[in-house]
Amino acid sequence: MADRSTPALKLTDVSKAFGGLSAVDRVSLVVGAGERRVIIGPNGAGKTTLFSLISGEQPLTDGRIELFGRDVTRLPPHRRAALGLARTYQITNLFPKLTVLANCLLAVQGLASSKLHLHRPMERYTDHFARARSVLDAVGLRDREGDEVRTLSHGEQRQLEIGLAMAGSPRLLLLDEPTAGLAPAESQLMTALLKRLDPEITILMIEHDMDVAFEVTDRVTVLHYGRVVADGYASEVKANPLVQEIYLGAE
Amino acid sequence: MTETALLRHPRTAAIGAALVLLAAPPLLSSFLLTLLTQALVYGILAMSLDLLLGYTGLSSLGHAAYLALGAYSVGILTTRHGANFWVTLMVGVLAAAVAAAIFGLLALRATGVYFLMITLALGMVIWGLAHRWVSMTQGDNGLSGVPRPTGLPWSVAEGVPFYYLVLIAFALAFVVLRTVVRAPFGQTLVGIRESETRMRTLGYHVWLHKYIGFVIAGAVGGFAGVIWAYYNGFVSPADAELATSVEVLLMVALGGRGTLFGPAIGAGVIVMLKNLVSVYTHRWLLILGTVYIGTIVYAPDGIVGTLRSWLAARRRRPVGVAGVVVNPEGGGPHG
Numbered sequence: 001m002a003d004r005s006t007p008a009l010k011l012t013d014v015s016k017a018f019g020g021l022s023a024v025d026r027v028s029l030v031v032g033a034g035e036r037r038v039i040i041g042p043n044g045a046g047k048t049t050l051f052s053l054i055s056g057e058q059p060l061t062d063g064r065i066e067l068f069g070r071d072v073t074r075l076p077p078h079r080r081a082a083l084g085l086a087r088t089y090q091i092t093n094l095f096p097k098l099t100v101l102a103n104c105l106l107a108v109q110g111l112a113s114s115k116l117h118l119h120r121p122m123e124r125y126t127d128h129f130a131r132a133r134s135v136l137d138a139v140g141l142r143d144r145e146g147d148e149v150r151t152l153s154h155g156e157q158r159q160l161e162i163g164l165a166m167a168g169s170p171r172l173l174l175l176d177e178p179t180a181g182l183a184p185a186e187s188q189l190m191t192a193l194l195k196r197l198d199p200e201i202t203i204l205m206i207e208h209d210m211d212v213a214f215e216v217t218d219r220v221t222v223l224h225y226g227r228v229v230a231d232g233y234a235s236e237v238k239a240n241p242l243v244q245e246i247y248l249g250a251e
Numbered sequence: 252m253t254e255t256a257l258l259r260h261p262r263t264a265a266i267g268a269a270l271v272l273l274a275a276p277p278l279l280s281s282f283l284l285t286l287l288t289q290a291l292v293y294g295i296l297a298m299s300l301d302l303l304l305g306y307t308g309l310s311s312l313g314h315a316a317y318l319a320l321g322a323y324s325v326g327i328l329t330t331r332h333g334a335n336f337w338v339t340l341m342v343g344v345l346a347a348a349v350a351a352a353i354f355g356l357l358a359l360r361a362t363g364v365y366f367l368m369i370t371l372a373l374g375m376v377i378w379g380l381a382h383r384w385v386s387m388t389q390g391d392n393g394l395s396g397v398p399r400p401t402g403l404p405w406s407v408a409e410g411v412p413f414y415y416l417v418l419i420a421f422a423l424a425f426v427v428l429r430t431v432v433r434a435p436f437g438q439t440l441v442g443i444r445e446s447e448t449r450m451r452t453l454g455y456h457v458w459l460h461k462y463i464g465f466v467i468a469g470a471v472g473g474f475a476g477v478i479w480a481y482y483n484g485f486v487s488p489a490d491a492e493l494a495t496s497v498e499v500l501l502m503v504a505l506g507g508r509g510t511l512f513g514p515a516i517g518a519g520v521i522v523m524l525k526n527l528v529s530v531y532t533h534r535w536l537l538i539l540g541t542v543y544i545g546t547i548v549y550a551p552d553g554i555v556g557t558l559r560s561w562l563a564a565r566r567r568r569p570v571g572v573a574g575v576v577v578n579p580e581g582g583g584p585h586g
Contacts, residue, residue, distance in 0.1 A: 057451065076451075076456070077451040078451055078452075078456045078457070082454055093446055093449045095442055096445060109435055109438075110450075110453030114435045115435055115439055115460075116460075118430070118431050121430075121434060125435065
């Protein structure tokens with residue numbers, strides 16, 4: 001990244017309506033390169049929908065999305081991934097019947113030209129194996145590499161979620177509730193894992209657990225009924241009376 | 252590794268199977284040899300469908316279309332133009348690949364049951380052509396008098412040499428498909444089966460992968476059709492029938508989806524069953540339906556899949572699943 005002044009992500013009046021229901025309503029957001037930001041908001045605020053708009057899994061109704069200064073509004077998900085975008089899922093989305101290593105290999109290969117190779121057996125791609133294993137080391141799953149993913153605990157599956165997203169060395173990482181369903185101890189492990197990630201990587205995360213959110217990120221965007229109602233550093237947002245009323249006050 | 256189970260050693264199993272198939276002709280009556288030949292041809296077709304059904308998770312109900320295209324290529328070219336084996340082979344495989352390339356554009360717009368319905372409809376288009384385009388296909392009468400292959404270095408007019416030709420074709424199809432599923436591309440198909448959405452956000456152009464798989468499956472299906480026409484000496488709309496597509500689907504399900512050699516075994520079982528049962532009853536489709544329901548209810552992973560999990564359970568260890576080259580016993584280099 002030569003130019004750190006170009007934002008990693010820029011949303012301009014992004015909207016998504018399902019029929020008459022407006023899930024995301026004219027959201028504008030700028031996430032600078034290297035920034036770590038959390039999106040908070042009550043259930044149904046449109047956070048996950050917003051992620052699927054950014055990743056390209058759902059088309060927008062209106063607005064514009066720029067990744068690293070490039071208009072990607074109409075690009076399909078795989079092209080956005082090629083630009084350095086990766087995401088995780090709130091509801092674990094892995095390859096359950098494949099081994100942990102095979103999962104990671106698929107992730108490593110996602111941005112490699114070898115993915116369309118038809119002749120050499122997978123085992124020959126030693127560089128992919130090395131990369132996959134280093135990712136598994138990073139997320140602490142190296143000793144489970146031979147196990148099928150469906151045999152992992154929920155916590156381990158959440159760790160692998162991060163691993164798959166990291167495998168392609170992304171520049172912008174979207175984390176959709178990485179600690180969803182984790183016990184407090186597992187949650188701490190996850191927080192530590194997230195804090196270890198390369199500071200060059202821009203992170204936008206959705207999180208309900210404020211302890212995790214404020215430990216990993218420094219800026220907060222509050223979404224309510226599809227709209228941005230507050231945006232700023234944690235301390236400012238916490239002090240915002242509107243936010244206290246609709247979100248933090250509810251706790 | 253000290254396990255002796257053949258299923259843990261695909262290479263040993265493959266060599267064993269190859270030896271049995273090579274040594275079979277002198278041991279079998281000509282009737283049984285004919286059945287075995289038929290099983291091998293259907294085995295090619297079933298393996299090609301497995302690339303879609305087992306590896307990619309796409310249920311196609313129109314796979315007979317490619318068999319018919321390969322078979323009609325042979326029928327028309329040999330009876331009208333006296334073409335030799337190599338010409339018919341190239342045209343047959345190409346015709347099926349081109350059809351798959353067109354059908355894929357239409358069918359892969361949909362998923363699940365919609366994909367199934369579109370492939371069914373497209374299969375019926377080919378059946379309709381075979382049935383109605385009488386000047387080309389002789390309609391219901393079919394094309395009879397397809398000779399045994401010519402242009403080969405040895406004569407395959409007799410049953411035994413022809414059997415070996417079919418065996419070579421089967422081995423070739425197996426090697427090609429096995430290479431594809433073991434290559435990175437084949438692994439991406441398995442990934443698509445397991446989670447299409449995840450594959451997309453990992454950077455895969457999922458449609459393209461499905462499309463390439465669809466065309467390869469069609470081309471190999473056409474290859475089976477070429478051999479089928481030479482085996483039967485006769486090509487008719489029955490080759491393109493829905494019942495044929497259903498039969499192939501059942502071979503894959505019965506043998507074990509996503510195992511490649513499972514569907515070949517399934518083909519063997521169905522062909523034997525069909526020919527033995529038809530001695531006693533005309534209600535073959537009823538038996539087929541019963542086998543299908545039985546498979547889905549009692550052995551959804553098919554013969555090979557069920558054997559694998561049974562062996563794994565006996566050893567109380569996790570086992571790699573169909574279509575995954577990376578298994579606990581250390582597929583792949585350790586870095």
